Amino acid sequence: MAALSIPPSASTGSPHSWPLSEPDNPNKNPRAQESPFLPVPLPDDVPQEQTTSLSPPGPVWDERDGDGVEGGQLQQGPFQNPDADGGNPIVQEQQQPPAPSSLAASPPAPPSLLHLSFNQDHGCFAGGTDQGFRIYNCDPFREIFRRDFDGGGIGVVEMLFRCNILALVGGGLRPNYPPNKVMIWDDHQSRCIGELSFRSDVRAVRLRRDRIIVVLDHKIFVYNFADLKLVHQIETVPNPKGLCAVSQQQGSLVLVCPGGQKGQVRVEHYGARRTKFIMAHDSRIACFALSQDGRFIATASSKGTLVRIFSTVDGSLLQEVRRGADRAEIYSLAFSANNQWLAVSSDKGTIHVFNLKIDQGSVASDKIPASPDPNAATPTVTSSLSFIKGVLPKYFNSEWSVAQFRLHEGSQYVVAFGHQKNTLVILGMDGSFYRCEFDPATGGEMVQLECHNFLKTEETF
Numbered sequence: 001m002a003a004l005s006i007p008p009s010a011s012t013g014s015p016h017s018w019p020l021s022e023p024d025n026p027n028k029n030p031r032a033q034e035s036p037f038l039p040v041p042l043p044d045d046v047p048q049e050q051t052t053s054l055s056p057p058g059p060v061w062d063e064r065d066g067d068g069v070e071g072g073q074l075q076q077g078p079f080q081n082p083d084a085d086g087g088n089p090i091v092q093e094q095q096q097p098p099a100p101s102s103l104a105a106s107p108p109a110p111p112s113l114l115h116l117s118f119n120q121d122h123g124c125f126a127g128g129t130d131q132g133f134r135i136y137n138c139d140p141f142r143e144i145f146r147r148d149f150d151g152g153g154i155g156v157v158e159m160l161f162r163c164n165i166l167a168l169v170g171g172g173l174r175p176n177y178p179p180n181k182v183m184i185w186d187d188h189q190s191r192c193i194g195e196l197s198f199r200s201d202v203r204a205v206r207l208r209r210d211r212i213i214v215v216l217d218h219k220i221f222v223y224n225f226a227d228l229k230l231v232h233q234i235e236t237v238p239n240p241k242g243l244c245a246v247s248q249q250q251g252s253l254v255l256v257c258p259g260g261q262k263g264q265v266r267v268e269h270y271g272a273r274r275t276k277f278i279m280a281h282d283s284r285i286a287c288f289a290l291s292q293d294g295r296f297i298a299t300a301s302s303k304g305t306l307v308r309i310f311s312t313v314d315g316s317l318l319q320e321v322r323r324g325a326d327r328a329e330i331y332s333l334a335f336s337a338n339n340q341w342l343a344v345s346s347d348k349g350t351i352h353v354f355n356l357k358i359d360q361g362s363v364a365s366d367k368i369p370a371s372p373d374p375n376a377a378t379p380t381v382t383s384s385l386s387f388i389k390g391v392l393p394k395y396f397n398s399e400w401s402v403a404q405f406r407l408h409e410g411s412q413y414v415v416a417f418g419h420q421k422n423t424l425v426i427l428g429m430d431g432s433f434y435r436c437e438f439d440p441a442t443g444g445e446m447v448q449l450e451c452h453n454f455l456k457t458e459e460t461f
Helices: none
Strands: 060-063 069-074 113-118 124-129 132-137 142-148 153-159 165-171 181-186 191-197 204-207 211-215 219-224 230-235 254-258 264-269 274-279 285-290 296-301 306-311 317-322 330-335 341-346 350-355 403-406 413-417 423-428 432-437 447-453
Touching: 113 153, 113 413, 113 423, 124 165, 132 153, 153 204, 165 204, 181 211, 219 254, 230 264, 254 285, 264 285, 264 296, 285 330, 296 330, 306 341, 341 413, 350 423
Parallel strands: 330 413
Antiparallel strands: 060 069, 069 191, 113 124, 124 132, 124 153, 132 142, 153 165, 165 181, 181 191, 204 211, 211 219, 219 230, 254 264, 264 274, 285 296, 296 306, 306 317, 330 341, 341 350, 350 403, 413 423, 423 432, 432 447
8 A cells, every 4th residue: 555555546447458368379488478468548538637738849847846856758658648739759769777588598586575566446466576577466366477677676566557557666676777766667668668757765656547646755746647747746744655545536636645744644635626634643644545436544553553534525533443452563454445344454464354334425424324235234343341431441442343364473464355245355575465255244254265475476478
């Protein structure tokens, strides 16, 4: 989702798929492969009122309010409105950073990982390193491709489902791009087709098919994807982790970010043109996640003991679960696709899965719906001392996790639910990849299905 940059959202649309690997060819250079991406035009599902045509000359914007967007340049590429009148946009030549390096004579040094994030449907993940970036498939696990740059590191990599467009931000000791710029990379053309410049470093980027969201320390900027036109900006409390989440459902844009004061969450409903503020915690917001349909938000504070689930519609508290009794830094939160489960990772090294009881029919109701799925009949795990509720502290009546998976304490992990039923995918900043399964009926310790070090995968493209 925050320090590791985790979009928890997913889309109902059909993502573009990469082609399967070709049979091994001993005469083929493993690094001299074509781009695995498919070029994607501006999607037809963008609401008409949000679509802006491109026409020559190429558009350039100069927004200098606040942090000041110095300008966005969109070159001729896949972002073309098929209904736009006129000819093709004028191609504006841009000074390019160093191109991906050619085949080296000796094996390169192991890269240092700077960034990890899942794509919008959690089927892939991207890693930014001090040498470039890499893209992986989750199930089955495999490295799809990598791009190594001579110029330096990539501190943010944000995918757009499985298409050829990515957002890149330089990072590390030798950034390949300035850390105050968002570079729109078209892997079909193997070059940047646009950029957005700011007066302070970019903390995170979130992508939709119709929007680009850029997160700075104190502001969030929302742009049209078609022409990089600024459509909204939001002021926040200091946000060094780049906390921000957006829904991915067609025609329903919900954006969640820190509010204007400590412990507050701001929810923007762009379709209804409505803003909702939720006082989620007394202390600073450390992490949050938005459900795939944009209806629920899970939040954790800097204490890291409790996780609260709210309705984004009316801001009501729906459920509260307990990770533990001692303080912890929460690294990621993730909803399952059906909003039945919530996964949590922290610096304690244990991945927790909680059973959610939020009413799927009406978020304002406190009734728990019965599920026709026998696997959904999971008993809520509460303290055995709950019979003395009201006498002892709230801790003894807390809802605890149903399933757990134990890893190294102190390491940073980001988690998402897998596409197979009752599975989790766990990524570590040490290069570890885990896929595990939990029993929804009995809970307890999860079963490890596979484990890899994705920084040491063989170059078998």
